[in-house]
Amino acid sequence: MQNYLIEIFGSEIVAYILATVPVLAFIVLFVLFAVWLERKVSAHMQDRLGPMRVGWHGVLQTLADFLKLLQKEDIIATANDKALFNIAPYVVFVTTLATFTMLPFTSIFIGSNADVGIFFVLAFSGAVVAGILMAGWASNNKYSLYGSLRSAAQIVSYEIPTALVVLTMIMLYGTMSLGEITIAQTSHFWNWGIFGGPELGLAKILLVPFMFVAFIILFISTLAESNRTPFDLPESESELVAGFNTEYSGIKFSMFFLSEFANMFLIGSILVIFFFGGYNSPFGYLGNLLGIEWLIPIEQLLWFLGKGMFFVFVDMWLRWTLPRVRVDQLMTICWKYLIPYAFFNLLIVGLILLI
Amino acid sequence: MIKNYFKNTWEGLYTILIGMKITWKHLFVPSVTLQYPEERAKLPERARNRLFLNYNDCIGCMQCAAACPVNCIEIETVKGIPTDMPDPTSKGQKKALWVTKFDIDEGKCCFCQLCVAPCPTEAIYMTDIYEYSEFDRDNLVYNFASLTKEEVQQKQDNFDKFQAEKEAQKLEAAKAKAEADAKKAAEEKAKLEVKPSNDEKKED
Numbered sequence: 001m002q003n004y005l006i007e008i009f010g011s012e013i014v015a016y017i018l019a020t021v022p023v024l025a026f027i028v029l030f031v032l033f034a035v036w037l038e039r040k041v042s043a044h045m046q047d048r049l050g051p052m053r054v055g056w057h058g059v060l061q062t063l064a065d066f067l068k069l070l071q072k073e074d075i076i077a078t079a080n081d082k083a084l085f086n087i088a089p090y091v092v093f094v095t096t097l098a099t100f101t102m103l104p105f106t107s108i109f110i111g112s113n114a115d116v117g118i119f120f121v122l123a124f125s126g127a128v129v130a131g132i133l134m135a136g137w138a139s140n141n142k143y144s145l146y147g148s149l150r151s152a153a154q155i156v157s158y159e160i161p162t163a164l165v166v167l168t169m170i171m172l173y174g175t176m177s178l179g180e181i182t183i184a185q186t187s188h189f190w191n192w193g194i195f196g197g198p199e200l201g202l203a204k205i206l207l208v209p210f211m212f213v214a215f216i217i218l219f220i221s222t223l224a225e226s227n228r229t230p231f232d233l234p235e236s237e238s239e240l241v242a243g244f245n246t247e248y249s250g251i252k253f254s255m256f257f258l259s260e261f262a263n264m265f266l267i268g269s270i271l272v273i274f275f276f277g278g279y280n281s282p283f284g285y286l287g288n289l290l291g292i293e294w295l296i297p298i299e300q301l302l303w304f305l306g307k308g309m310f311f312v313f314v315d316m317w318l319r320w321t322l323p324r325v326r327v328d329q330l331m332t333i334c335w336k337y338l339i340p341y342a343f344f345n346l347l348i349v350g351l352i353l354l355i
Numbered sequence: 356m357i358k359n360y361f362k363n364t365w366e367g368l369y370t371i372l373i374g375m376k377i378t379w380k381h382l383f384v385p386s387v388t389l390q391y392p393e394e395r396a397k398l399p400e401r402a403r404n405r406l407f408l409n410y411n412d413c414i415g416c417m418q419c420a421a422a423c424p425v426n427c428i429e430i431e432t433v434k435g436i437p438t439d440m441p442d443p444t445s446k447g448q449k450k451a452l453w454v455t456k457f458d459i460d461e462g463k464c465c466f467c468q469l470c471v472a473p474c475p476t477e478a479i480y481m482t483d484i485y486e487y488s489e490f491d492r493d494n495l496v497y498n499f500a501s502l503t504k505e506e507v508q509q510k511q512d513n514f515d516k517f518q519a520e521k522e523a524q525k526l527e528a529a530k531a532k533a534e535a536d537a538k539k540a541a542e543e544k545a546k547l548e549v550k551p552s553n554d555e556k557k558e559d
Binding site: 041043044045046047048049052216317318320321322337341 | 363364367368371374375377378379381382383384385386387388390
């Protein structure tokens, strides 16, 4: 993709800027869709209808809300730390957006097929904490401060099981590059991570239950990292008004909103890349069958988005099923359950891979 | 201890799955929402909503106004005169009064329906209209009397004239009666004067 653009424009900078445009457009469109979906899913799970007025079954509702948000006054209280208060939403959004550069959307569109792909993703999704802390602290509001501190505690704690599971998966695939991890799972769905990876043999069968455990741990810990229910303590509406973004309005608030939903897709796609073959189709491609080569990337994109959206849907499903956990329960889940399981999982997978 | 630990883990995951099963089922349950302006809930048979008066049936008996606990009904009537009587009600009951004013302040109405029961002609009743909010409170006062001001004035004048005529007649009649009475009295007196002689005669 980049090489192609460099050839066209003859300048690396222009090409790289242009290469981010589809990702950015995708995030905005995805968020518009996901917010609508969230409202619809929550409504139907509670036997309601949700938005029905704007467009067909309210599909344009989010767009209308977004336009309204853009018109809102950008309120900055006098007691705020202005510089940090203004930077915080951009830090949160930019770090979230940066992680998208590593995602292999198709075999030809990868923002950057860096060798440290997953490391980069973990680092940047951890850096979101900085933005959230900035937002909470600079707001000079007790609720915001509590929200951001909870968020920091939560993200830092849940980085550990995430990292342990990611380490397990890196051992399995022998690479940190998300593109190569995806390529390793090509051709058949029994090559997917959840079914023990690409190599055949006894090890593969032995790995399956441990891969399943790894998947569950990664799912729970990434869900907690994206600050979604049942781990939405940082913005628990019933206790903290809206958590760290209480003081924000207008476009800055929508930045936080964008990054939250972008994060949801990010964790979904990380799960998909590690366990469900990334952009790979489980049944082979229609493009191969018909001999149309340009169709394959489009199919890959659809598979990737479809799988990602499925996990986004599961997030929503969980959100409207489970109540919020308490702070002590949150820490118990992480330190007493996820980390030991992830650690023993790591050891066992390591042993199996050695055999 | 360690057994408990695994049990906790299992129960945690298993109960989450149970919860997810329930929410998944509800995803396909038809929603209970009514899209309000387009769809409306069916009102119960005896729902009490906005009052309505069938003006043509009102005989102006004021029983509804008397029954109203919040005094939201205001009625004024003028008696009809024999030459200008209001038409009878739809059920043929005769009216003796022109109802010149029948105002219901729906803002005051407490929907007790006490006014409906005493009405002898079933002219006042509850409708099924419940959306009648107004920006101005005065618009909630509904005027049911269909007579115009001029007509009301005319009825009043007619009645006053009739009353005056009647008074005059009465006065005349009284006068005549008084005269007749006086005459009678005089006659009686005359009779009385004659009477003693009669008595005397009797004594004889």
